[in-house]
Amino acid sequence: MRKVFDYEDIQLIPAKCIVKSRKECDTTIEFGGRRFRLPVVPANMQTIIDEKIALYLAEKGYFYIMHRFKPEKRIDFIKDMQARGLYASISVGVKNGEYDFIQQLADENLVPEYITIDIAHGHSDSVIDMIKHIKKLLPESFVIAGNVGTPEAVRELEHAGADATKVGIGPGKVCITKIKTGFGTGGWQLAALRWCAKAATKPIIADGGIRTHGDIAKSIRFGASMVMIGSLFAGHEESPGETKIVDGKIYKEYFGSASEFQKGERRNVEGKKMWVEYKGRLQNTLTEMEEDLQSSISYAGGNKLSALRQVDYVIVKNSIFNGDKIY
Ligand SMILES: NC(=O)C1=CN([C@@H]2O[C@H](COP(=O)(O)OP(=O)(O)OC[C@H]3O[C@@H](n4cnc5c(N)ncnc54)[C@H](OP(=O)(O)O)[C@@H]3O)[C@@H](O)[C@H]2O)C=CC1
């Protein structure tokens, strides 16, 4: 295996500025036939997104992926979004009922614009079969498949018909896969992204391990078209989930989709829960992300996201935990 590194180990090298103001830098991205304001999507997790946030993001021109943990609400969600003239972007799993769900959508002529197949170990026949099932019944839907961490997996899912793949096994803030199984891209997610991107012929979503806004620029540099983020979007006024106050400070819960809090039982647990300090309004974070990314583009010596792809970089150090703690 080649030299590995993670977000915290990389610094991008500035190139001569061509803009007079960072406002001139364009952070928009085309993804699946639509243009979005940022190459960023909040994680499809129950403490990160709900129907209200999805509606807000779609209306404001951001990409979103609704989670799959309230399966009975998905049909109404698609109808509601499309009735408002907005795109519908949902998640599915791979169990038998999900095949019936896709069949039901086809029977009712309900076509979500984006469908994400969201399971832990996406390099599997179960995902390949689901990609084929969706592509057969809903050929117009843009299918994102994951999660994976190798070029072989990217190639196989693309070959099965996926329109984009999602890369990241175990780098998440509330993920304990890397500790419980010994596997994953935790500690070298950025290098894994580069490795996968070299094989990809379609867009990649880099998923997990983003700890700072600068990590978004680094993801683009190493081949991502879109970046999925959980922890930085947790703890907002709008965030779903419980709130608690300790010593006068407000905290909001953020738990893994494979945690016992999500599953309701302690079986095959690969996620944990944490309390995130209250961060205020979601829009403030989105605005700051956009400003920081505009600044990144200016340091790259360009005025579009594509400038980030060209910059040089140095490796400064390495640590497998990327600043995370076990508990
Ligand atoms: N990105 C990441 O690193 C990870 C993300 N997650 C998230 O947690 C949620 C739950 O994921 P998941 O448990 O896959 O979803 P599901 O509980 O829906 O499981 C999907 C199917 O895959 C099987 N499965 C799960 N893990 C494996 C594995 N390692 N090998 C073989 N089969 C497997 C399950 O069976 P059975 O349970 O009986 O094995 C089940 O049949 C998702 O949202 C996922 O994105 C979870 C872990 C890692």
Ligand SMILES: Nc1nc2c(ncn2[C@@H]2O[C@H](COP(=O)(O)O)[C@@H](O)[C@H]2O)c(=O)[nH]1
């Ligand atoms: N191994 C696990 N990974 C999980 C779980 N729930 C979600 N996730 C992944 O984490 C990212 C978000 O990462 P962050 O670093 O931005 O917080 C999310 O998109 C999933 O891919 C889990 O229970 N276990």
